[in-house]
Amino acid sequence: MKKRSALFHINRKNVLLILGLTLSALILLITIFSPLLETHNPTKMNLPNKLKAPSSENYFGTDALGRDVYSRILEGSRVSLGTAFVVVIFSAILGTAIGLFSGFIGGRTDMVCMRIVDIFLAFPTIVFVLAMTTFLPTNQLSLILAICCINWVRYARIARGEAVIIRNVEYIEAATAIGNSKTGILFRYFLPNTVSKILIMMSMDIGSIILYCASLSFLGLGTQPPSPAWGTMINEGRDYIRNAPWISIAPGIAVAVTALSFNMIGDGLRDALDPRMRESIQTE
């Protein structure tokens, strides 16, 4: 019989993980092929056709400018998911680099780095991003930059914690004794030992970053109209929730389903891989 890895062996425990992976893969596919699936031009206005209820012509209805909500959600998926991935990848790289370095060097450098981390941890994420974007131009790049600027600290803490543990392991002493260079040790031993925890953290992070991005674009940051981001669409529809709730609700459901799919991966991984991680990593 072919041996499968425990992680992908379907049992009651990781059904959540499998479901999350399937849904997320589906959402990614939809995002990649969104131009083929769009039924209308997502930015084309059609005023006579405004505020139409969902129908076979406009699956999720039309908005106040007569644009097709379904096509706009598909178009917006590229912005929303793309942003979330970029933020998670960049903050993971930055945080891991600083954390590993800090834990590897130790001493005063480590102390200074950790105090800097403390400073960033003092801010609630949304509050920090709101403050930071005031001096940046209002666009998606500013939003990405601002979230990365605060999100890296979570990775730095994990990477640093791992580095401190690894530093005291005997094989590092052995590696130094046989004449490995410091950079060599950092890349050959420290990095690979941290990667798995960082990957788990990334998978748990992506759901919450999707939610943060949507919340912040709901508050008017990031991509500006007419380009559709999910949060912006929900905000635009707020004035019409009495008569045309689909304008807000449909992109809202898109955010929720996407976040749920990625959160299921994170939650499933947390259970399947490392029960001890449950306590150490908590999102706000």
Added chain:
Amino acid sequence: MLKYIVKRLLVMLLVLWAVSTMTYFMVHVTPGDAATAIVFNLTGGTNMDEELIERINKRFDLDKPVYVQYFNWLLGVFRMDFGISYRYNMPVMDMIKARLPNTARLGLTAVFLSALIGIPLGVLSALRQNRLLDHTSRVATLFIGSVPGFLSGLVLIIIFSLKLKWFPTSGMKTAGSIVLPAVTLALGMVATTTRMMRTGMLDVLRQDFMVVAKAKGIRRSSMLVSHAFRNALPSIVTVIGLQIGHILGGSVLVETIFAWPGLGSLLNDAVSNRDTPMLEGCVILITFGYTAINLLVDVVYAWLDPRVKYTEG
């Protein structure tokens, strides 16, 4: 213990100073002439009066060098004085003082609601680990936790204020006004509360003393009350502390949706009005509160659980 608290307080002071300075330079230092920008923002660029710009320069000390402005401002922060709002021409602190009780009321109601649901659900989940109730509660809370606050807020508005007309859509005029925003805020926290409570309780149930208690033949109910609950207290404290932290950030969204006159909506208005002193005041106070609560949680946690060592921090 005392040494630990003093050390943490010192670190906290340092962090708060850094936070203030960082916020100041992030928000305050804008390219170009500040007074011109204020006049432009307030009048929409229709009235670019030279004399007005000059008066604003004087009123807000904007003609002084940046470092002088910074030190004056920092001295003010020590006295809890954040200057005068550009938008409302009133002391920032007075406006914050007027709004703070509203956020506190909303937040504490939400914490209470989420604890009321999350803590018992987490405990029950742990007691019925991997049974139907456990799975259902985990999937349900994960689902609720994935719904963004603005979506649940809008859905609640549609159902309970537009359709059923039970509660007002926004503002704080009637006693029922608090219900929808508090529920929205609580929904965002229930998932974390339940999960953390479940984990905390599972850890306690796994302990040796629980096995001993069982072996001694103590009834299950009294075993849970006298042994398990006492040892799960630190988890409860952490959960509540995290929730209060969550409120300070989450209130920005919820207060904006429901036009709730609290600190969060004040902050959001300050961002859209480019009201720098107000923005700094809100960001710094929220951050102070967040940091203080985190410290308090750590101290109470250490006090409740003597095994925690005070070396880190």
